[in-house]
Amino acid sequence: MSKPVIATASLAGCFGCHMSFLDIDERILELIELVEFDKSPIDDLKKFTRPVDIGLIEGGCCNAENVEVLRYFRENCRILVSVGECAIMGGLPAMRNLIPLKECLEEAYLNSPTVAPEDRLIPNDEELPLLLNRVYPCHEIVKIDYFLPGCPPSADLIWEALMALIHSQPLKLDYPLIKYD
Amino acid sequence: MPDKIKFTIDGKDCYAEPGQTIYEAAKANGVFIPVLCHYEGLKPVGSCRICSVRANGRWMTSCTQPVTNGMVIENATPEVEAYRKAIIEMLFVEGNHFCPTCEKSGNCELQALAYRYQIMVPQFPYLFPKREIEAFPGFLLEHNRCIQCQRCVRAIQTEDGQKIFALKNRSKDLRINVDLKLAARMTEKEVQKAMDICPVGAILKKEVGFRIPIGKRKYDQKPIGSEVEENK
Numbered sequence: 001m002s003k004p005v006i007a008t009a010s011l012a013g014c015f016g017c018h019m020s021f022l023d024i025d026e027r028i029l030e031l032i033e034l035v036e037f038d039k040s041p042i043d044d045l046k047k048f049t050r051p052v053d054i055g056l057i058e059g060g061c062c063n064a065e066n067v068e069v070l071r072y073f074r075e076n077c078r079i080l081v082s083v084g085e086c087a088i089m090g091g092l093p094a095m096r097n098l099i100p101l102k103e104c105l106e107e108a109y110l111n112s113p114t115v116a117p118e119d120r121l122i123p124n125d126e127e128l129p130l131l132l133n134r135v136y137p138c139h140e141i142v143k144i145d146y147f148l149p150g151c152p153p154s155a156d157l158i159w160e161a162l163m164a165l166i167h168s169q170p171l172k173l174d175y176p177l178i179k180y181d
Numbered sequence: 182m183p184d185k186i187k188f189t190i191d192g193k194d195c196y197a198e199p200g201q202t203i204y205e206a207a208k209a210n211g212v213f214i215p216v217l218c219h220y221e222g223l224k225p226v227g228s229c230r231i232c233s234v235r236a237n238g239r240w241m242t243s244c245t246q247p248v249t250n251g252m253v254i255e256n257a258t259p260e261v262e263a264y265r266k267a268i269i270e271m272l273f274v275e276g277n278h279f280c281p282t283c284e285k286s287g288n289c290e291l292q293a294l295a296y297r298y299q300i301m302v303p304q305f306p307y308l309f310p311k312r313e314i315e316a317f318p319g320f321l322l323e324h325n326r327c328i329q330c331q332r333c334v335r336a337i338q339t340e341d342g343q344k345i346f347a348l349k350n351r352s353k354d355l356r357i358n359v360d361l362k363l364a365a366r367m368t369e370k371e372v373q374k375a376m377d378i379c380p381v382g383a384i385l386k387k388e389v390g391f392r393i394p395i396g397k398r399k400y401d402q403k404p405i406g407s408e409v410e411e412n413k
Contacts, residue, residue: 082302085279085280085281088301088302089302089307090307090309091279091281092279092281092282094279094307094309095277095279095282097309098277098309098311098312098325134309137307139302140306146301147301147302148301149301149302151280151281173299175296175402175403175404176401176402178296178299178301179296179401180280180281180286180292180295180296181280181281181283181286181287181395
């Protein structure tokens with residue numbers, strides 16, 4: 001039997017969850033014996049090269065590109081996991097949900113004291129992904145199978161979850177593993 | 182002295198003093214029933230419903246209902262637990278609970294209950310309501326996190342018995358309102374009491390924050406309620 005394939009993505013996140021993933025330390029040697037990696041910032045593959053078993057999503061959806069990537073993952077991954085607060089509820093980027101988008105952009109690009117008068121311009125280039133009206137949790141865009149809370153989820157939680165998925169075992173959830181911060 | 186009352190919780194024989202509420206009696210018998218609006222020493226109001234149990238088959242809030250002889254109480258059954266989980270999830274989606282940025286994280290009772298019930302994601306959609314943050318001389322009032330438990334309304338008073346916190350509006354617009362003049366006169370100790378009594382991070386003392394390191398906070402290692410369960 002071939003090894004399970006893992007893919008990861010960071011949408012509207014800070015890469016903290018990926019960093020926490022790398023915090024599994026020397027267990028990464030064990031992991032590469034067990035799985036293969038496909039599209040992920042870790043190997044910098046831009047496109048899926050084969051069907052993927054487990055997709056890990058960091059970050060929520062704040063722009064059209066995030067939505068496209070998330071849908072691309074859903075089409076190609078058998079199991080999709082929301083990793084971290086941002087993927088689950090929008091996280092810090094979702095703090096802008098309390099303020100109208102127009103006001104956010106004006107504050108950042110027009111009215112902020114750090115913007116020089118000649119630079120006052122709201123970015124609007126067709127190369128830039130369009131911002132959504134608000135930040136959406138991933139499970140409001142596509143079906144998500146599992147959720148790992150935390151900011152970031154601890155390396156132990158990510159490890160336990162991966163091992164449970166790879167070995168098709170129920171997830172052992174010790175109390176200190178579930179944290180929202 | 183009247184005899185002790187005998188009753189059962191999930192089939193376990195328990196004993197209570199006459200007049201004790203289900204919540205108090207359960208605690209004395211080493212059984213944890215979660216509460217959010219109730220606080221030791223305050224008059225119970227039964228508004229958050231998280232302490233609901235089935236007593237003789239009927240839904241009752243255990244913080245307000247006295248125990249009677251022979252009462253059969255269902256507490257940790259799948260049905261009651263699912264109901265409590267739903268209440269916690271509704272509280273999470275109904276406000277703006279950004280745990281990673283909250284000073285109360287790790288010491289928050291709402292969060293601790295969510296940990297205890299192992300809630301990975303709420304089953305309801307997030308509402309992201311627009312709420313204000315108010316600043317007073319000694320503290321901040323973070324309406325994004327307020328669950329309207331009214332603990333502060335009941336517990337915080339001036340020496341001559343005037344209330345500093347009160348409710349205003351109704352239904353989804355219900356908010357905690359603060360008496361500006363009385364709030365300005367609050368001592369540091371009174372502000373600390375208000376912050377401690379708040380189950381979430383809605384009342385925050387100014388100029389301190391994130392004082393206790395991660396790992397040493399109240400609910401980092403042990404679930405809320407474990408101190409009750411260790412009693413028996």
